[in-house]
Amino acid sequence: MGAGQDEAVRVGITPAGTMSLVRGHHREILRRLGSALPAGTEPACLHPGLVWAATSGDAADPAHVAELAGALADAGLMPPLEHLTPGGPDALPDWCRWGTGRLLADIRQTHGIGEADFGAPDLTEGIAHLAAARATLRRVWPEAALEMDLLIRVIVHVQGGAFRSATLRPTFGAIYLGSSSVASTPAAFEALLHETGHHALYLRNFFATLVTNGDLMISHPLRPDPRPVSGAVHAAHVLARMAHGLARWAAEPTAPAEVATRRDDALRRLRGTIEALEPAAEWTDDGRRYFDDLLHWEKELTTAHQP
Secondary structure, three states: OOHHEEEOOOOOOOOOHHHHHHHHHHHHHHHHHHHHHHOOOOOOOHHHHHHHHHHHHHHHHHHHHHHHHHOOOOOOOOOOEEOOOOOOOHHHHHHHHHHHHHHHHHHHHHHHHHOEEEEEOEEEHHHHHHHHHHHHHHHHHHHHHHHHHHHHEEEEEEEEEOOOEOHHHHHHHHEEEEEEHHOOOOHHHHHHHHHHHHHHHHHHHOOOEOOOOOOEEEOOOOOOOOOHHHHHHHHHHHHHHHHHHHHHEEEEEEEHHHHHHHHHHHHHHHHHHHHHOOOOOOEOHOOOOOHHHHHHHHHHHHHHOOO
């Protein structure tokens, strides 16, 4: 895979490496869909509906898969973002109902919040903050903006008490954002880096195994409850991405004070997550290369922004 194989074992982003990983993942999802795709029709990009259909077996509606694949045939690699709202007037596709159902179950388990608190937020300000955050990301870290445009097809806006944001591997290509994640432009900027970071690591995991004890439960600063080692690796990856992107923005004289505050919080939590991983994770050879790169990122970021 060349550039993609190198990209699979590092935290950072190169356009060539990202494109290589995306193309390899695309080919595999189309292979899994097989006869579900209309003859002579190949989607130009992936979509959470197609990824879910490729992984959910009989749960996917063949007619919807065919319709979606046809609609994406001429969409190009980076079509415009879609915005969906559970609890709104429009019917949701099966993949989105499944995803929001999983999130609601997790919210209830973690926070004890009832279904009445899981609804449709007002999107007006949130979408404006997301647009401003995306424009800022293109300016301060264009490689991350390209990665986001290649990986993220749909933003699902949900309102569920303490819920902030999520990515679910079976609906790869969709990110789920709560109201607090789009309450300001810095919040939206951080959320986009966070959830695109999860997508980026899922993509890397598709080609490289990083740990051999991913199911071992440990605690880390991104979740209130114990999570598997594999989840802590995800936490470290996204925190490093968040800290780096926020540091780039904070370096601009006009950056809001909130940006530096979020950067410092991400760095603090990154250090805590690394400390949780160091005695617990059992790394493969690829994983050791990845973790060494993560430690290098953390050292550089910490050194540059020590008080």
